Amino acid sequence: MTNSTELRERFAAARAQGKRHKDAAAACGVSEGEAVAAHAGEHDGTLQAAPLRGPWIELLKSLEACGPLLALTRNEGVVHEKTGVYRNLSATGPIGLALGEEIDLRLFFAQWHAGFAVTEAAANRSNPPSMSLQFFDAHGTAVHKIFAREGSDRVALASIATVFAADAATAVFRRAEAPAAQKPDSSFDCRALGKAWSEMTDTHQFFGLLKQFGVERQQSFRLMEGRYAWRVAPQALRDLLYAASFGGAPIMVFVGSPGCIQIHTGPVTRIEPLEVHGMKWLNVLDEGFNLHLREDLVAGTWIVEKPTSDGVVTSVEAFDGEGGLMAMFFGARKPGVPEREDWRTLVRGLPRLAKAEA
Known part of the structure; x- marks a missing residue:
C-alpha cells in the first residue's frame, strides 16, 4: 500500500500536469477520497486537507453566512456547477433538501462517509489558494463539493471548517463491489x-x-x-x-x-x-x-x-x-x-x- 508521503508526491506530480483531482487520483491508482485523505495532518504539500465531522445537514445550514459559493456535483461523465447561496436546508432522517433559488439539491446522507476542508495553492501564486469543502462516499467517490468564489466570505467558511473539524484520523475507504448481474x-x-x-x-x-x-x-x-x-x-x-x-x-x-x-x-x-x-x-x-x-x-x-x-x-x-x-x-x-x-x-x-x- 502506498504510504501518504509517496501518494502526496505522486498526486502533486499529476496535478502539475494539469490533471483534475479525480484524474490525478486515478493516475495514482487510488480513489479521489483516498488521495485527499492522504493530505490530512502535518506536511508541507501545496494541498492541505482537514477532516470534517457531521451532522452534515448542520454544516450545510451554516453555509448561508458565507454568501455565494460554487456547488459542484458530478458523476463519471458530467460535471454540474451552480453558484449561489445555500438556503432553505432541511432533512428528514438521512434525506436532505436544499431549496434555494440557485442551489437546489437532493441529499442522501447515508452515502456521505467523509468530509474535508481543502486548501490548495493556485498555479499562479499571486492568486489566493483554492478553498473548498469536499465530501466522499465509502468508496472515495466525491458526492458533493463546495468552493469559495470571489464573492464568498472566506473567513466565515474557514470558521465553519473549524467548528466542524474532526480529529486527524485518516478516513478509511473501501473498494466498491461489482454490481449485481442484471436480470434478463x-x-x-x-x-x-x-x-x-x-x-x-x-x-x-x-x-x-x-x-x-x-x-x-x-x-x-x-x-x-x-x-x-x-x-x-x-x-x-x-x-x-x-x-x-x-x-x-x-x-x-x-x-x-x-x-x-x-x-x-x-x-x-x-x-x-x-x-x-x-x-x-x-x-x-x-x-x-x-x-x-x-x-x-x-x-x-x-x-x-x-x-x-x-x-x-x-x-x-x-x-x-x-x-x-x-x-x-x-x-x-x-x-x-x-x-x-x-x-x-x-x-x-x-x-x-x-x-x-x-
Missing part, C-alpha cells in the same frame, strides 16, 4: 409493469416502481419502449441544448452522484462543444451555471414519459456505457403545474431511433 428482460411481467407505470400520479413514484419490480432504470425503458420510452439519436443532447438556447425554453438539468442530485432550473444560453485529448465535451457556460458533459461517453439517450396528476411529464435521460445515469433534462415546472408546451415541442423535434436502428 424476459424475466419481467411487462403487462404488470406497464399497468403500474400508467397509474403513477407523481414522477417521484418512479423510484418506487423500479424497486417494486426489481428492474434497472434503463432496462425499464427497454421494456416500455414505444409506449412510455423512445430511444433518440446520439446527437440528441446537443440538439436539445441548442434548441433550448435558441428558443429560450427554461429547462431543468439534473445530475447525480452517489449522495447528491444537483438541479439547475432556468434558461441555457451559451452552448459550446469542445474536444480535448479525444474527449468530446458538451458545455453550458452561463453565468451561475456550468455543465460539462462527455458526449463521447453517452451510450444511450431516451425520451421518457411519466403520467402525473398534472398530466404527462417528459424527460430526456442520458446513460453511459456502464448503464450509469449521466443526466436528466426536463422542462422547467413546479408541482401542480402542467408541463410547458415549448418543452414538449422541443422534445418532439429530437431525432428518434427505431428499435432496429438501436
Whole structure:
C-alpha cells in the first residue's frame, strides 16, 4: 500500500500536469477520497486537507453566512456547477433538501462517509489558494463539493471548517463491489409493469416502481419502449441544448452522484462543444451555471414519459456505457403545474431511433 508521503508526491506530480483531482487520483491508482485523505495532518504539500465531522445537514445550514459559493456535483461523465447561496436546508432522517433559488439539491446522507476542508495553492501564486469543502462516499467517490468564489466570505467558511473539524484520523475507504448481474428482460411481467407505470400520479413514484419490480432504470425503458420510452439519436443532447438556447425554453438539468442530485432550473444560453485529448465535451457556460458533459461517453439517450396528476411529464435521460445515469433534462415546472408546451415541442423535434436502428 502506498504510504501518504509517496501518494502526496505522486498526486502533486499529476496535478502539475494539469490533471483534475479525480484524474490525478486515478493516475495514482487510488480513489479521489483516498488521495485527499492522504493530505490530512502535518506536511508541507501545496494541498492541505482537514477532516470534517457531521451532522452534515448542520454544516450545510451554516453555509448561508458565507454568501455565494460554487456547488459542484458530478458523476463519471458530467460535471454540474451552480453558484449561489445555500438556503432553505432541511432533512428528514438521512434525506436532505436544499431549496434555494440557485442551489437546489437532493441529499442522501447515508452515502456521505467523509468530509474535508481543502486548501490548495493556485498555479499562479499571486492568486489566493483554492478553498473548498469536499465530501466522499465509502468508496472515495466525491458526492458533493463546495468552493469559495470571489464573492464568498472566506473567513466565515474557514470558521465553519473549524467548528466542524474532526480529529486527524485518516478516513478509511473501501473498494466498491461489482454490481449485481442484471436480470434478463424476459424475466419481467411487462403487462404488470406497464399497468403500474400508467397509474403513477407523481414522477417521484418512479423510484418506487423500479424497486417494486426489481428492474434497472434503463432496462425499464427497454421494456416500455414505444409506449412510455423512445430511444433518440446520439446527437440528441446537443440538439436539445441548442434548441433550448435558441428558443429560450427554461429547462431543468439534473445530475447525480452517489449522495447528491444537483438541479439547475432556468434558461441555457451559451452552448459550446469542445474536444480535448479525444474527449468530446458538451458545455453550458452561463453565468451561475456550468455543465460539462462527455458526449463521447453517452451510450444511450431516451425520451421518457411519466403520467402525473398534472398530466404527462417528459424527460430526456442520458446513460453511459456502464448503464450509469449521466443526466436528466426536463422542462422547467413546479408541482401542480402542467408541463410547458415549448418543452414538449422541443422534445418532439429530437431525432428518434427505431428499435432496429438501436
